[in-house]
Amino acid sequence: MSAQPEVHEFQAETRQLLDLMVHSIYSNKDSFLRELISNASDALDKLRLESLLDKDLDVDTSDLHITLIPDAEKRTLVVADNGIGMTRDEVVGLIGTLARSGTAELRRSLAEAREKGVSDAAAEELIGQFGIGFYSTFMVAEKVTLVTRKAGETTGTRWESTGDGTYTIDDVPDAPQGTSVTLALKPVDTEDHLYDYADKTKLRQLVKRYSDFIAWPIRMDVEKTVPVEKPESESDEDTDKAPETKTVVEAETINSMKALWAKSRSEVSEEEYHEFYRHVSHAWDAPLETITLQAEGTFEYQALLFIPTQPPFDLFMRDSKVGIHLYVKRVFIMDDCAELMPEYLRFVKGVVDAADLSLNVSREILQQDRQIRAIRRRLTKKVISTVTEMRDSRPDDYRTFWDGFGRVFKEGLVNDPDNRDALLKASSFASTHSEEELTTLADYIGRMKSGQDTIYYMTGESRQQIVNSPHMEAFRAKGIEVLVLSDPVDEMWVSAGAEFDGKTFQSIAKGAVDLDADDEDSDDTSKDDQEKAYADLLSWLTTTLSDDVSETRLSSRLTESPACLVGDTFSMSPQLEKLYRASGQQFPKSKRALELNPDHPLVEALNKAYANGDHDKLVPTAKLVYGMAVIAEGGELEDPAEFAKLLAGSLTESFAAGSDS
Ligand code: ADP
Numbered sequence: 001m002s003a004q005p006e007v008h009e010f011q012a013e014t015r016q017l018l019d020l021m022v023h024s025i026y027s028n029k030d031s032f033l034r035e036l037i038s039n040a041s042d043a044l045d046k047l048r049l050e051s052l053l054d055k056d057l058d059v060d061t062s063d064l065h066i067t068l069i070p071d072a073e074k075r076t077l078v079v080a081d082n083g084i085g086m087t088r089d090e091v092v093g094l095i096g097t098l099a100r101s102g103t104a105e106l107r108r109s110l111a112e113a114r115e116k117g118v119s120d121a122a123a124e125e126l127i128g129q130f131g132i133g134f135y136s137t138f139m140v141a142e143k144v145t146l147v148t149r150k151a152g153e154t155t156g157t158r159w160e161s162t163g164d165g166t167y168t169i170d171d172v173p174d175a176p177q178g179t180s181v182t183l184a185l186k187p188v189d190t191e192d193h194l195y196d197y198a199d200k201t202k203l204r205q206l207v208k209r210y211s212d213f214i215a216w217p218i219r220m221d222v223e224k225t226v227p228v229e230k231p232e233s234e235s236d237e238d239t240d241k242a243p244e245t246k247t248v249v250e251a252e253t254i255n256s257m258k259a260l261w262a263k264s265r266s267e268v269s270e271e272e273y274h275e276f277y278r279h280v281s282h283a284w285d286a287p288l289e290t291i292t293l294q295a296e297g298t299f300e301y302q303a304l305l306f307i308p309t310q311p312p313f314d315l316f317m318r319d320s321k322v323g324i325h326l327y328v329k330r331v332f333i334m335d336d337c338a339e340l341m342p343e344y345l346r347f348v349k350g351v352v353d354a355a356d357l358s359l360n361v362s363r364e365i366l367q368q369d370r371q372i373r374a375i376r377r378r379l380t381k382k383v384i385s386t387v388t389e390m391r392d393s394r395p396d397d398y399r400t401f402w403d404g405f406g407r408v409f410k411e412g413l414v415n416d417p418d419n420r421d422a423l424l425k426a427s428s429f430a431s432t433h434s435e436e437e438l439t440t441l442a443d444y445i446g447r448m449k450s451g452q453d454t455i456y457y458m459t460g461e462s463r464q465q466i467v468n469s470p471h472m473e474a475f476r477a478k479g480i481e482v483l484v485l486s487d488p489v490d491e492m493w494v495s496a497g498a499e500f501d502g503k504t505f506q507s508i509a510k511g512a513v514d515l516d517a518d519d520e521d522s523d524d525t526s527k528d529d530q531e532k533a534y535a536d537l538l539s540w541l542t543t544t545l546s547d548d549v550s551e552t553r554l555s556s557r558l559t560e561s562p563a564c565l566v567g568d569t570f571s572m573s574p575q576l577e578k579l580y581r582a583s584g585q586q587f588p589k590s591k592r593a594l595e596l597n598p599d600h601p602l603v604e605a606l607n608k609a610y611a612n613g614d615h616d617k618l619v620p621t622a623k624l625v626y627g628m629a630v631i632a633e634g635g636e637l638e639d640p641a642e643f644a645k646l647l648a649g650s651l652t653e654s655f656a657a658g659s660d661s
Pocket of ligand 1: 083084179
């Protein structure tokens with residue numbers, strides 16, 4: 001047995017985080033209790049499930065519960081459970097380190113928080129985003145001691161820290177099964193929102209407020225004054241005396257344990273829903289939307305779902321999980337049940353309680369289960385329609401939702417063709433109609449010009465790059481609205497053949513766009529004349545630039561720039577190519593068409609020079625025109641040095657020509 005506890009250092013990130021916890025003026029210090037109770041409740045859920053699955057596990061599950069033991073004199077509070085417990089390795093891994101991926105992300109946020117100062121807002125934002133569970137105890141405790149023994153093991157572990165740079169870890173031979181966390185409380189300082197957490201009235205109040213719905217009994221000893229019972233014979237004589245009383249201590253359950261998802265909406269307060277959301281999602285923000293669903297009939301189930309306000313930091317990480325917990329008749333079965341929600345709705349948190357599943361259902365069985373599939377379909381539709389309703393009735397909340405989760409939501413446009421219509425209806429897009437406001441597709445269609453039969457869009461890396469691209473010129477000149485799609489996922493769904501209300505989507509940077517066709521006073525004869533006048537130059541350019549372009553043609557999309565590059569209708573955009581390359585896929589560079597603006601002075605001059613002969617002298621200019629088209633759309637030149645050299649040569653020549661005259 002190790003006589004001396006081992007001393008470990010916290011990782012740098014953990015230390016910084018603790019520092020923030022210890023010193024921040026984060027006002028909601030009460031929430032430490034919710035976190036401890038939430039962890040204890042999870043541990044009880046896990047033990048019950050484990051004992052169902054593993055009949056040989058030697059544990060007593062007859063009285064699973066949580067105990068609060070305040071000691072006003074010693075100024076300590078113990079929160080204990082007889083749940084699954086932790087092994088020594090788990091204590092080091094889960095409690096001693098931040099047991100999450102994304103430490104780089106956290107480091108960045110911490111640095112930002114420090115820059116802003118350790119303010120309430122900074123702490124709150126960080127906590128909201130990362131959900132600092134166990135560590136929140138250091139807001140209220142000078143020292144935290146955790147003693148735990150894993151179900152089925154004989155030796156327990158003690159972990160202790162004062163929240164500075166180190167913690168100690170130690171074997172405990174006689175630890176009871178489960179986990180107890182003892183807080184040596186900081187002095188009461190109500191100005192700093194530090195209340196008396198050794199006070200029973202306060203604790204009872206906090207449990208009611210934050211943890212009332214917890215499905216396990218939360219017990220606390222209460223002193224009760226009861227009359228002293230006397231033998232029959234004495235009772236007659238003392239009738240005029242006050243009855244004698246004594247104080248007894250009784251363990252009382254202080255939460256009501258009601259399963260909120262089984263209640264109708266009118267029976268549950270908003271605050272209760274919010275606290276439940278925080279419990280299931282391990283988050284600290286408030287939900288933006290609460291969704292309840294109670295299905296009767298062939299498949300009986302209840303669902304209570306939440307759309308968070310703040311996107312979690314790991315929303316786009318590979319191991320980001322689906323946030324639905326599965327229960328069967330109030331018994332917890334598993335968390336992160338991927339079978340119940342499509343991946344693109346992974347930000348939705350909550351519980352589903354299905355009445356007709358077996359308690360020892362496995363993930364493999366779930367994947368095959370008809371009922372689970374039916375529930376998933378229904379929940380998916382419900383979430384999508386809720387988003388649509390939110391957009392129509394609470395535009396500000398919808399905007400918060402869209403800014404946080406829109407990019408994930410749009411993954412569904414690619415991955416869930418069955419719901420594509422509903423998803424398009426619920427989605428919003430940036431457009432040239434307004435710089436700030438987003439538009440729905442229905443509103444876009446409402447503003448379409450007469451004769452316009454497709455929804456125009458352009459993809460790119462940023463709004464600025466897209467709206468300044470030469471492809472936009474004629475659309476701007478003619479006042480035709482274009483969707484501005486700058487999320488990587490946009491590339492995917494627009495090329496997945498989406499349609500809305502019978503209208504197809506067309507990229508303004510792809511295919512032949514004939515805006516003049518929509519234009520009544522366009523002049524076909526002058527167009528034909530131009531085609532003739534430029535024919536020779538165009539075919540020469542196609543040959544000269546054949547390494548880079550598929551053809552050269554006259555454009556009807558340009559009004560200001562001399563040239564732009566246009567892909568085939570079904571080609572990949574340069575951004576998509578870049579995405580694929582970045583993910584390690586190889587394929588040949590795709591050539592696009594070079595379109596020239598026949599009314600641009602440079603193009604006119606080039607045509608004249610071409611007619612005058614000495615075509616070799618025009619090669620540098622041809623390359624410059626191509627290079628300019630690449631740069632103008634925000635693209636990257638393959639050989640910027642060569643472009644610069646050509647440009648310097650051309651400028652020198654024009655100065656020389658200027659001084660000659
Ligand atoms: P979170 O609860 O958000 O995951 P915490 O820091 O609160 O983060 O806890 C980290 C992990 O430590 C938990 O996910 C759980 O695995 C483990 N843990 C915490 N408290 C207990 C407990 N009372 N019993 C068993 N395991 C626990």
